[in-house]
Amino acid sequence: MNKLAVIALGGNALLKSGQKGTISEQEENIFEACNEVAYLLEQGYNLVISHGNGPQVGNVMLQHEAGFKVFDIPKQPMDICVAETQGSIGYMIEQQMRNVLFERGVKKNIVTLITQVLVSENDPAFKNPAKPVGPYYTVEEKDHMLEQGWKFKEDPRGRGWRRVVASPLPKEISNWEIVEKLAREGNIVITAGGGGIPAYIKKTGRLEGIDAVIDKDLASATLASNIKADAFFIITDISHVMVNFNTPEQKELHNVSVKEMEKHLEDKQFTEGSMAPKVRAGIQFVANGGKETVITDASNLKEENSGTRIN
């Protein structure tokens, strides 16, 4: 039986810093990333792919803002914006992965699912929203939106005010049983894009979207545990996690236990909002019974046992 892997593609696999986000830039980046990910097929893995959506969902929110100003089109809430990026990015990954497999002569179905992720309304994150999203607003715009319950933080570089939303923990990834079944049958499944569409169960029992951003690596780790994946790959833009970064004692981490990694986290070795959440997601998967998390860049996937391995 094939092994099962979850691969979380970072935003930079889709859109490199400095790029504006044209379709041809994104297609080229994604083809390259898929071409590297395909090496895991040669290593006998069945694949589930998740992905970030940072720059894309930022653009969608700006487009909604502009569409409201110019054409009076109602702005849509964040769950809808995330759903839109799951559609567009999922499509691009599916299409480029089809092209990669075509060129390698590999026959596999590739399916992209729109994915809700359950969060708790009582998650403490909702008490202290901290994740900035969308455009910069003027004081007047901010004051107007405060009335509608939005929260804001002032940009430290003076560019205005930015909306902040909660980043609650993922509780359950919708349709993970189907994801597992499809993947174990040999299909490549793309799911949980952008950390998933945040939704919660209301007191009436009905499901509803909520304005929040779920960390895509934590959502992917939760998915990897749900489907009992053998390995969880977090793809970022560096080959290894480093300690003592940017000091003479800078050191690549290769094989690290959960305990050691937790110590490094306590010692604040990793940047919040960047490597720290990836390390936490990596730890979560192994602490919940997963065999191994690998944090590395896409070009390292062709080498077995490369990157930083938490096990």
Add this chain to the structure above:
Amino acid sequence: MNKLAVIALGGNALLKSGQKGTISEQEENIFEACNEVAYLLEQGYNLVISHGNGPQVGNVMLQHEAGFKVFDIPKQPMDICVAETQGSIGYMIEQQMRNVLFERGVKKNIVTLITQVLVSENDPAFKNPAKPVGPYYTVEEKDHMLEQGWKFKEDPRGRGWRRVVASPLPKEISNWEIVEKLAREGNIVITAGGGGIPAYIKKTGRLEGIDAVIDKDLASATLASNIKADAFFIITDISHVMVNFNTPEQKELHNVSVKEMEKHLEDKQFTEGSMAPKVRAGIQFVANGGKETVITDASNLKEENSGTRIN
């Protein structure tokens, strides 16, 4: 074994004419439509749901236009716009169908797939693009975009120039085998939204998106034939197809053969861009071996043998 049905939800099931498209309007419309569609479960059908995206993809294109003007965000091509609406509308249908099943005490998985639909680069429709999409442009804007290969038609009511794109025939619905398998296993599958993301195979063998709009009823009919559905439901805003519409001889059609329906089409009984393409899609399914196409409104689904039936 359960019977299998494909249900194509018309745009008005999602957004009623006169509504602006806020999230609460759409959620309410979709909950209502799903509540009616759920009667087909009681009649022993497994369900595959497709849907239109007319007003939504129109808004997405306007938002991209405004985002480019206000924030200099690159506009995305039509395949990406369709993919975005598959994400947002698919999500809303999946969520509201979950709520409907919850309230009825029915346990079923509901999965939403992002769906490419293959078209031919040589489809005659590309020689004569006729489907208007996106915003109205001034003469200067039009002339600028003509250089980039866009085609335009002047609005007869003087609102400016509108881009026209081709509406090629759907050749193959991606992942139809998986759709069939999931649906026959009892899962509700949402797929082929907005007629599918138009894509073609380039001379290199690579798959690529193309600026076009695929008729959602024709795409759904093709899907229904692919998965050997027992019935194909086209949901619109009237209970029956009519002949001699708006004359004293106006008559509801109940059970009609393919031959009779083709005769009505020849006699130009149905409006192009409205009922005529639905009738053509309905004929296509039965002519390709399907048992029955039903054209009706959602509230008629609770009655077996209601609506206009082509068989």
